[in-house]
Amino acid sequence: MSDVYVVGIDMIRFGRYPDRTVPGLAAEAALMALGDAGLAIGDMQALYCGNLGQANGMVGQRMLAEIGQTGIAVTNVANACATGATAFRDGWTAIKAGLYDTVLAVGVEQMGKGLLGGAGGVSPEGLVGSYTMPAMFAHIGMEHTRKYGTTFAQFAQVSVKNHHQSTLNPKSMYRKETPLEEVMGAEMIAYPNTKLMCSVNVDGSAAAVLMAGDKVRRLGLMDRAVRIRASEMSSNPFAERQMAMPDFSGATRLAARQAYERAGLGPEDIDLVELHDCFATAELVHYENLGLCADGEAGRLIDDGDTALGGRIPVNVSGGLLSKGHPLGATGIANIYEVATHLRSAAGARQVEGARIGLTHVVGGGPGMGTACAIHILEKA
């Protein structure tokens, strides 16, 4: 099986673009990624297009109608917050299988403001607990507090870090410092997550050109190529309390173990991580799920600055979902863009010095739905 490389990748600046269309946002990122590779849509043999909001709307085909209808196979993908990463992995899988040697993966989303979900019908919300995303991820943090005594301030510090790091990223939705008092004093949404500890609903798109190793060498594109060392997915294995409290850890641990095995690497080999900080509580829990520290040590990791830019294992130097923004279908490929940019030594002021290997993680789902997790390990070619 061929090694697979990323030869072109880019994202639009995340923000609010209510006057744009979903295929239009997708097309912009696609053209940027093609331009980054020095290729054209006519060079692509298949398209994998991730989007949630218009999952039944043939977004991939509509995007091609804007940039060139070459007749290639289009697969439209929806997989919760793992949508973009799933589209990317579908492209990887097809090249691994030998079907194609050059494919395009795109992730795109256009979102409203405010809480996700809650539309239609008589809801048990409030009478039988809560079904909001902030409440689900509050439980995840509170379970960590129950087990290890993790504090409100430690969770809040994640937001301080990621907001700070976003000030160095021109593609981030927000680029504002948020001191600890401001994060902890912001509107409480679901304890311990305040408004500044919830990811930002934004519009965005990101795209990547994937290519088989032989062709990368033939076209002389290896200089800026990024090798995909592992591409792993999982769904939620059975968890005891899953019907009461959705579980995002089991799937993450499963995919992480598989990814490290496939890459022949361990957490100690990773130079930077972009992980799924949909809420500040989630970031700390995923430190442990991804093996960045032992169970129970996530609070110490954030206290010691280990995961800040310049620390032992920088996490979410892009600003993360908390500040860069979380356009659901685009997030997975945007995370890969961030890591690839560091591996290419092109991340400017937020560059993780000497980065050779990076890991990206997304995990999504909803109350009573289950979980989709995708992890990629990338290496400087």
Add this chain to the structure above:
Amino acid sequence: MSDPILPFIKTGDRSPYLAGVRCGGCGHVFVGEREICAQCAARGQMAPVRLAETGRLYNFTVVHRSFPGVATPFIDAIVDLDDGAHLKGTLVDIEPAAVRFDMPVRVVFREATPAGADRPYLTFFFLPQEGAAS
């Protein structure tokens, strides 16, 4: 009696109860009815049970912002029932600051009108167990 807000709330001959099933293969107790076990994949081994109405608070959050029209704050609680089932619900009759992990709670049935609805439904709440040592 009003319609149940969720299908596993049953209106029995005498009093409402929570319906569950116990798997004959692995022993897991599920809230609600199902035919196949999600844990061990056993088929045809589910026995209906009337779920326990006492348990302990495993986890909670205080929800301050919810969907439009839903009164806040409220306590979103995850309870381990005494028969091994795990149940999500709203914990009432206690100040959020007084809530403790593992505190004993009980299930009560009440009528309540959900946000946006024009009539009451039968639902359940968790209450602190009075007199119980926490």
